[in-house]
Amino acid sequence: MSPHFHIPYAVPTVLLAIALVSRAPTFLRAWRDPEVRATTLLLLWATAVLVVITPANIDRLNRLTGVPNIASPWAYSFLTASCATGLAMIIRWREAPSPRRQRTIRRLYGAYAGVVVALWATFALADAPVPRIYDLDTYYADTPWMREHILLYLLAHLASCVVSTRLLAKWFPQIAHPWLKAGVVFLQIGFSSGLVYDAAKLTAVTARWCGTDWDVLSTRAAPPFALAQAALLAVGFIVPQAGPALTAWVRDRAEYRRLRPLWRTVKVLAPASAKARIGFWSPLDLRLLQRRQRIHDALRLLACHLDHGLYARAGRAAAALHGEDAADGLAGAVTVLAAVAACREGTPAAPADRPPRTAVDLSDHLDAVSLALRHPRTVDGVRRRATSTESLNVHV
Structure with a gap:
């Protein structure tokens, strides 16, 4: 044979x-x-x-x-x-x-x-x-x-x-x-x-x-x-039967990776609730849900530290340097980094009786903020431009 x-x-x-x-x-x-x-x-x-x-x-x-x-x-x-x-x-x-x-x-x-x-x-x-x-x-x-x-x-x-x-x-x-x-x-x-x-x-x-x-x-x-x-x-x-599931998996995987820079930035904050134990081998949709929840919890913790004035100045600076399409993401990245630093130092950036709108604004374009955080040099350039604009306005 x-x-x-x-x-x-x-x-x-x-x-x-x-x-x-x-x-x-x-x-x-x-x-x-x-x-x-x-x-x-x-x-x-x-x-x-x-x-x-x-x-x-x-x-x-x-x-x-x-x-x-x-x-x-x-x-x-x-x-x-x-x-x-x-x-x-x-x-x-x-x-x-x-x-x-x-x-x-x-x-x-x-x-x-x-x-x-x-x-x-x-x-x-x-x-x-x-x-x-x-x-x-x-x-x-x-x-x-x-x-x-x-x-x-x-x-x-x-x-x-x-x-x-x-x-x-x-x-x-x-x-x-x-x-x-x-x-x-x-x-x-x-x-x-x-x-x-x-x-x-x-x-x-x-x-x-x-x-x-x-x-x-x-x-x-x-x-x-x-x-x-x-x-x-x-x-x-x-x-x-497998095609739609594969499409959903690819979409979730892409979002999971897109949100990683923002998640890494805010994960230094103490979670608002006990963190569920979800390992690497857990289903992707469950891990994505946890990552989204972790980011939204962090934004709530940062609410009193998010400086709307900085957000507006960073948006104008980003638009001038990189165009309107990139403005929201870069402004959000600058504001989140500043808020995380302020939160860790314990210095609120806004009065408690007047919560800023920035947290709501950020939730509308988290993907763009996370994408901007992949490029720290670009974010730092926008921050310096926004800071120099603030200094100029104060001097005037």
């Missing part, structure tokens, strides 16, 4: 297994959600198919069970189950919840469950004593009951690919959500790969019926398209 046959199966199998494991937490949290359940089952069936059809595992199953070609009904049953699950998911995506949709999905599952039962029945009735690892479909193409066994899975798979491709093609122009549209593109390519697989297999089987040997279509041409279909369908069904 050549090891080269194992290479194509390993990569998609590992990728599907990783996707399945990554879905486990979501499944445990929301297993009642039909889409979550269906996605997890689809990944499970697709992974099971690739595990079973790996040549080494076919040989292992034959030897462990003592039943030649027992991998055939197992693999084809998993493939049929994944076809049913995929079709059901497409129907759920396309149609709003209704009794009609539920009936359609129940009939679909019933039909494919019947195919699975028929696969095992035909295998039990067939006489297939010679183990075939690579060419079972063509080797037993003329064998009673094995012929029906092979045709059952091929026609069930072909029907699911044709119906899915047709449904997706009609639905695609109506899709507005970008992640769902991307998922449908992967699905269309995946089901098209499945059609090529079925065409190659059926052509090779038909050739055997006609007394011609075109086995290469079944043993060499078809398998890569089956592997491509498994991987593409997994991606296609995961992308619409």
Whole structure:
């Protein structure tokens, strides 16, 4: 048995297994959600198919069970189950919840469950004593009951690919959500790969019926398209669910990093309340929430130290030096640094009975203030300009 046959199966199998494991937490949290359940089952069936059809595992199953070609009904049953699950998911995506949709999905599952039962029945009735690892479909193409066994899975798979491709093609122009549209593109390519697989297999089987040997279509041409279909369908069904979560993660990560300079500047102040213990491995959204809360708590502590006059002068100086777009962020950075220093020294910058507006103003552009704090030399230049302007006004 050549090891080269194992290479194509390993990569998609590992990728599907990783996707399945990554879905486990979501499944445990929301297993009642039909889409979550269906996605997890689809990944499970697709992974099971690739595990079973790996040549080494076919040989292992034959030897462990003592039943030649027992991998055939197992693999084809998993493939049929994944076809049913995929079709059901497409129907759920396309149609709003209704009794009609539920009936359609129940009939679909019933039909494919019947195919699975028929696969095992035909295998039990067939006489297939010679183990075939690579060419079972063509080797037993003329064998009673094995012929029906092979045709059952091929026609069930072909029907699911044709119906899915047709449904997706009609639905695609109506899709507005970008992640769902991307998922449908992967699905269309995946089901098209499945059609090529079925065409190659059926052509090779038909050739055997006609007394011609075109086995290469079944043993060499078809398998890569089956592997491509498994991987593409997994991606296609995961992308619409994982895409929005990934977008939110990227957005939160960017904000978390943007707020870091401001957070580092104000974290020297004593927190207004006990700090919750949130470690590096805590969810990003929780860490971002804590960082935002820490900054807002600090701004409340700084309220009596925020000098609105300094803020206004720094804004004019920043606008003159760096333009209006940078003025708010640089003015806020100068004011926060001065307020932190005043707070640590215990010298209020504004009367207690007249709280400044600056804290409210800063909350509207925290990102800009934090971005300005990344450039301490620029902030210091604005501070010196604002201070020199104040000195000039006092002198006059």
